[in-house]
Amino acid sequence: MSTVILLTLTGLGLAALYFLIASGLSLVFGLAGVLNFAHGLFLSIGAYATWWAAPRWGLAVAVPLGIAAGAATGALVEVVLIRPLYKRPTEQVLVTVGLSLAGVALLQSVWGADPRTYPRPAWASEVTTIGSAQVPDDRFLLIGTAVVVLLALLAFLHKTRYGLIIRAGVENRDMVSALGIDVRRAFTLVFTIGGALAGTAGVLGGMYFGSVSPGQGASLLIFAFIVVVIGGLGSVTGSAVAAVVVGLLQQFVNYYGTAGAGDVSVVVLLALVLLLRPSGLARTAATA
Amino acid sequence: MKRFVPLLVLVALLALPYSTLPVPGLFEGTLNSPGTLQMLAICLVFGGLALGYDLLFGRAGLLSFGHALYIAAGAYGTDILVSHAHWPLWAAVAATVPAVAVLAALLGAVALRTTGIAFAMVTLAFAQVGWIVVNRDPGGLTGGEEGLPLDSAGLPAALVGVANTVNLYWVALAFLLLVVVVVHGIDRAPLGRVLTGLRDDERRVSVLGLSAYRLKLGTFVLAGALAALGGAVHALIVGGASPHLASADLTLSLIVMAVLGGAGTRWGAVVGGVVYAYLDQRLTQIGGGLPGPLGQPLFILGTLFVLAVYFAPGGLTGVLKRRGRLA
Amino acid sequence: MILRLRDLSVRLGGSHILQGVTFDVPPAGVTALLGRNGVGKTTTLRAILGEVPASGAVEFGGEPVLGRPTHKLVRSGLGYVPEDRCVFGGLTVAENLRLAVRGPDPDYDTVHELFPELRARAGQRAGTLSGGQQQMVAIARVLLNRNRLLLVDEPTKGLAPAVVSSVAAVLARVAEHVPILLVEQNLAVVRRLAAGAVVLEAGRVAWTGTASDLLGDAGRTRTLLGVGRS
Known part of the structure; x- marks a missing residue:
């Protein structure tokens, strides 16, 4: 029983990371139509910014700085690199591919390829006893953050004008322009939000894994892609549900099956979902 | 005159x-x-x-x-049969390539139910399984993160030893020529035109009464088989997977290679593959002497690639063609 | 003239869809843009809006607008009711309308007067509406704002006859205040609404004149539009 509780909470912690990455990817893809391979770079930059700043100014400053660094990278990439290429979707993907290769290499040249020990608040290293299970507190940090982010995103999408524009743009962005709305400003916004969420995931991932390395973003990114496809492109709620399914499945199968079986089972799940429901779990992407 | 350029290059090679x-x-x-020949052989394989x-x-x-999945499957399949099962090299390759083609057929059959970006993500996910399996070293077969050295006992004597590096060069050149013959043959055949028709407008091909799905699957399988063969040759040249x-x-x-060289053109991808593989190896050799990020080959290649997407659509061959027209 | 097209050309994916389209839209009443399927009517509207790359010249209210971003052009007073309505199915009716509001003073009174049903269905998701109701949403979106010209693409396509007639009635009322460039296959609707007519054939203007001259001549109607009696 204690194993099940621990596995569940660990799986949900992982799901929280996947959700933070996937929701941004999903919005960027849903609205702007960009499959963003540089998303893992946003994550790594956020993670390294916090890692760099924490010993200087403490976590209270370093964490917001990491999130802001992710957001700023997202905005900058959209404005400088992606914007000139709208209406050329393949070139956009290619640019994000090049950026992810060059960006990881850049991080490597500055901070080396080896993992660096990551700072974390003292209380996150403690454990809480639930039933008979000893659960590390960092799990709750991840899960709690993801829940807050999910609620905030849904409120933003449903209660604000920009949220309305994003939801409509995911369905049909040409029509949004034809209503007299500058939909590209919303593109910058989703890139910024996606960058901020990826930066958050980078910081939390660093705390969760205990270390940060230049390639960390890329390896998380692939599972986040799977979450996005399973959840339905453009759907935040779909991403949340899919992240939970993927995180739990991966943890449980990895524990009870052979090592690596959990990762494989996630891909099998993806294949099944695509065969049964090609548009993903969310019936329409528009429900956000 | 221009028609003879590939021929001149071949003579030079x-x-x-x-x-x-x-x-x-x-x-x-x-x-x-031997060092230069091995480097060139790798360039040719990547071409x-x-x-x-x-x-x-x-x-x-x-x-x-x-695509990496099929290259890796070719390399590891050959390597495992030679090094663990002690098969002769030719038998290992002859068994691996068709097996990888079957794998490509199975996975392609699923992946091609999707299109566009979803297809990209699904193929990425499948390949990720390959990466996970290789790294986990199931049953000590793949050697995990260390890789699997090719047991030279199973290789023909002509392919073993530094003195025979030139023969590896010939193998690499033969592989490149084979791919060129196959792909250019398809380009010239009616199939080539149908394929590009598929790329530009799938409906038009369906109107012709051809199954777009089957055509794409066939292409996917063929590309998978060529990748497997290339993987086997690569394992041979570098001595393992x-x-x-x-x-x-x-x-x-x-992708970077194809785009850098000029995707969809006759020689673009070959040029891109050779240039990329050369730069990657050469920059690694001299990398230690360069300051900061310039010491990272991927930083230079990634940046070059991004610049190429903006400023040289059509890739290197596109640029050369435009130059040629101006001159 | 509120809108002038001069030598408008569009190439898409290797095919030359519009090959120099030239016509004017007067500042009042309905001008019908007609022609067989696939002659480039919808493409003409989308080229005016800047949704497809085009060459030539488009003047809206005396200003050259080709190459201007779609949203700026629309904000300068060009309303668009697209083919197939393009309402946002995942948004509610109220959200669809709210999204379309451009200025500080949206004209909800007119919308609710013409389409009382939309007020009752404000909270319903637009994707669950009938075709006729979706068309109401699409038209209501342009009526919320002050426009100098409306581009309306096949507003009666796929609707039941009773609904066609009520949509036509609404457009007739709208046209009292703002000129409309109307793409329409239903010639009864054209006859009821349109003063002027422009006929496209294979990406070119084949005929311009009054709608009654066109529709009053059965032979001309047949050769230009490929229909017998209407």
């Missing part, structure tokens, strides 16, 4: 191992030194791999992010 010319700056040692990938990407318009072959980064670099 055939003559090259007999040349004792030193080319300072470009290569360390003379052209026929072939990139052209094989361009069959999917540039010709059929299928943005696969999982390494997990890098299965990584998403390898597929990404194939």
